[in-house]
Amino acid sequence: MALIVQKYGGTSVGNPERILNVARRVIATQQEGNQVVVVVSAMSGVTDSLIKLAREVSAHPAEREMDVLLATGEQTTIALTAMAINGLGSKAISLTGAQAGIITDQVHTKAKIAHLTPGQVLSHLEQGNIVIVAGFQGESSDGRITTLGRGGSDLTAIAIAAAIKADVCQIYTDVDGVYTCDPRIVPCAQKLEEISYDEMLEMASSGSKVMQSRSVEFAKKFGVLFEVRSSFNHNPGTIVKEETMNMENVVVRGISVERNQAKVTVANVPDRPGTAAKIFTTLAGTGIIIDMIVQNVSNAGSTDISFTLSKDELPKAQAALAHVVTEIGAQSVSATDGIAKLSVVGIGMRSHSGVAAKLFEALSKGGINIQMISTSEIKTAVILEETRINEAAQLAHTAFGLDAKPA
Amino acid sequence: MALIVQKYGGTSVGNPERILNVARRVIATQQEGNQVVVVVSAMSGVTDSLIKLAREVSAHPAEREMDVLLATGEQTTIALTAMAINGLGSKAISLTGAQAGIITDQVHTKAKIAHLTPGQVLSHLEQGNIVIVAGFQGESSDGRITTLGRGGSDLTAIAIAAAIKADVCQIYTDVDGVYTCDPRIVPCAQKLEEISYDEMLEMASSGSKVMQSRSVEFAKKFGVLFEVRSSFNHNPGTIVKEETMNMENVVVRGISVERNQAKVTVANVPDRPGTAAKIFTTLAGTGIIIDMIVQNVSNAGSTDISFTLSKDELPKAQAALAHVVTEIGAQSVSATDGIAKLSVVGIGMRSHSGVAAKLFEALSKGGINIQMISTSEIKTAVILEETRINEAAQLAHTAFGLDAKPA
Numbered sequence: 001m002a003l004i005v006q007k008y009g010g011t012s013v014g015n016p017e018r019i020l021n022v023a024r025r026v027i028a029t030q031q032e033g034n035q036v037v038v039v040v041s042a043m044s045g046v047t048d049s050l051i052k053l054a055r056e057v058s059a060h061p062a063e064r065e066m067d068v069l070l071a072t073g074e075q076t077t078i079a080l081t082a083m084a085i086n087g088l089g090s091k092a093i094s095l096t097g098a099q100a101g102i103i104t105d106q107v108h109t110k111a112k113i114a115h116l117t118p119g120q121v122l123s124h125l126e127q128g129n130i131v132i133v134a135g136f137q138g139e140s141s142d143g144r145i146t147t148l149g150r151g152g153s154d155l156t157a158i159a160i161a162a163a164i165k166a167d168v169c170q171i172y173t174d175v176d177g178v179y180t181c182d183p184r185i186v187p188c189a190q191k192l193e194e195i196s197y198d199e200m201l202e203m204a205s206s207g208s209k210v211m212q213s214r215s216v217e218f219a220k221k222f223g224v225l226f227e228v229r230s231s232f233n234h235n236p237g238t239i240v241k242e243e244t245m246n247m248e249n250v251v252v253r254g255i256s257v258e259r260n261q262a263k264v265t266v267a268n269v270p271d272r273p274g275t276a277a278k279i280f281t282t283l284a285g286t287g288i289i290i291d292m293i294v295q296n297v298s299n300a301g302s303t304d305i306s307f308t309l310s311k312d313e314l315p316k317a318q319a320a321l322a323h324v325v326t327e328i329g330a331q332s333v334s335a336t337d338g339i340a341k342l343s344v345v346g347i348g349m350r351s352h353s354g355v356a357a358k359l360f361e362a363l364s365k366g367g368i369n370i371q372m373i374s375t376s377e378i379k380t381a382v383i384l385e386e387t388r389i390n391e392a393a394q395l396a397h398t399a400f401g402l403d404a405k406p407a
Numbered sequence: 408m409a410l411i412v413q414k415y416g417g418t419s420v421g422n423p424e425r426i427l428n429v430a431r432r433v434i435a436t437q438q439e440g441n442q443v444v445v446v447v448s449a450m451s452g453v454t455d456s457l458i459k460l461a462r463e464v465s466a467h468p469a470e471r472e473m474d475v476l477l478a479t480g481e482q483t484t485i486a487l488t489a490m491a492i493n494g495l496g497s498k499a500i501s502l503t504g505a506q507a508g509i510i511t512d513q514v515h516t517k518a519k520i521a522h523l524t525p526g527q528v529l530s531h532l533e534q535g536n537i538v539i540v541a542g543f544q545g546e547s548s549d550g551r552i553t554t555l556g557r558g559g560s561d562l563t564a565i566a567i568a569a570a571i572k573a574d575v576c577q578i579y580t581d582v583d584g585v586y587t588c589d590p591r592i593v594p595c596a597q598k599l600e601e602i603s604y605d606e607m608l609e610m611a612s613s614g615s616k617v618m619q620s621r622s623v624e625f626a627k628k629f630g631v632l633f634e635v636r637s638s639f640n641h642n643p644g645t646i647v648k649e650e651t652m653n654m655e656n657v658v659v660r661g662i663s664v665e666r667n668q669a670k671v672t673v674a675n676v677p678d679r680p681g682t683a684a685k686i687f688t689t690l691a692g693t694g695i696i697i698d699m700i701v702q703n704v705s706n707a708g709s710t711d712i713s714f715t716l717s718k719d720e721l722p723k724a725q726a727a728l729a730h731v732v733t734e735i736g737a738q739s740v741s742a743t744d745g746i747a748k749l750s751v752v753g754i755g756m757r758s759h760s761g762v763a764a765k766l767f768e769a770l771s772k773g774g775i776n777i778q779m780i781s782t783s784e785i786k787t788a789v790i791l792e793e794t795r796i797n798e799a800a801q802l803a804h805t806a807f808g809l810d811a812k813p814a
Contacts, residue, residue, distance in 0.1 A: 016463035056423035057487050058494030065493065068501050069486035072479035079476035080464050086472065087465030094475050099550060143506060
């Protein structure tokens, strides 16, 4: 008998029929002899409708009240899911985030979990119930309703799995698992059987939007083994866990692609302490998220600093930098969009030289120009022209031997 | 400075525009120097949609989960109302039923309020907030979400008014107040300035569906003065309170009408102890609500027993009685629908004879036949043919001097 946490996202519970499908799947899991805790998101579309309603009564809705409002989305799903399971003849009990003991800080709309007291979850499990918990929400220590921000339901599932020491946490979504590359880009991409937390983190932060990084980080911190799988079929998914020795035999785990990037270059920055800090402190103050930062050795007392960011944030970044450039005595700011990032990820590359070389060679053979390069211990990322990114992904996928063998 | 509880029903908060209207009205009340607690219902239509969703996942949804589901309706409204007030520049805080300290028994979907600990309501008021409380919902002592059943939001408002010793509880609805008769039936009906709890109760149980009886009973028990008024204009409404000496000067307060009634007569019931009990115990066992019961003196050892009930429940009643009739040795059961009830209500009639006489005379002049008569201390009710009920109401209204004087 295992203790299993299952999390179903908004698409998986998007209408009554799908909720009934989830109910059947959950009951089957219990009937195989397991104890089951189910974490559910709001039905797809519900959160957006609620946000629209809020904007109709106030241009800048109070965040405290936004949380009270949004929390109704998951509360609706837990009730419906429990009803569906009851209706199919099994015992189920729903719990809101607060009832499930999820205590957060007081930062509305993006609260962090402070601690979790799963007493009610455990006692309902012991009484033979399937326990249905509202994802995405919690309660501050002074009794206010809070929400956990983007990816919050995944986080709820991982945190509960950690607190009740579950054997596995299954994250059900609308994809089959984690792939060596997005199959819409590289048709012969393969589903990975397993991946380490660190690789998953690099994939997540490089555009493979299966899960938000914070949930993976939480799972890594508390050693929660989880599986990403589809709620629309019964295929095994991808196991995400601590790296093991044999994982290192695989040099490259996968390739991820991020579009809609922009590149900004501040030219001829005087090469003295504090100039880079000035640039990035200014940007951080505006809340813009910067991805790659590249600075080469200086030449005649000055250097060029380049960074990438989401294309949408480019105007904001240009406005913020206008003053700074004169202040630090740099020459100019130039910006380009129409670029994309390709990342090659794998913990095995730590101990293998030649990954970067193989990537550059593959791209060069395809006649694809590399605009920027950035590497970490387990990732090599390059910036390319966006129009050629699919081609580049396919070339790299083949070069690293990731293509599926024809059936 | 007064402490005021305002309750807004589903129609009054039916869309964002109306919620903004409510917000303006609430802010105006505060700016006149009052402390304000606002109780809101679910937006009109929301509860029905939720019930529909529940039926799509389960034919007989578990009542515990139904309460979790339905409670989201009012939670949505409190958040939106607080946002709207914040957006207009005033301080507001929303509280769910549980957060407002409404503790109920454990009877899901029709819980009774056990006690109320309004600590949070009072402390937020003291900090200068308008406090928005979700109507219709509470929490059982073991932490489950409960709902109060029909008319539950009115009950929440009255109960909070009692607990915080409010000066007045204003029940905002889509009618202007309590009228001497339904203005759609009697165009010259007048709005009452005031009415006693007992009269309000008799009006409520006789078809004037402004409020459910249980809220009026609760207000009477705890001496909560309340006002029924419209959220769509600024007219004063009707004050409902303890009777005062001068109230008795008004012999008849109003006339109420209830359609869709049916009458059942059990003929030749042997006149011995226990036969009536047998009939009504059987009916009570099926959950059918019986209204008037009439039994006349017996004649040659047997009597006829008649009662009225809602037309919809007639088939159920006939089925339930089929066996009983033979068992008690009665002759037969006959049933008629197409009847209606007219009630004349007023605490003044206690000390005035002649109310019944005046009613019967008015109806007789109009050639309207009376099928059944039943009287209480402050009510005289008659059963008539349904097709003539409007005419009868107008005749009685005129006879008791209730018609508004032409402007």
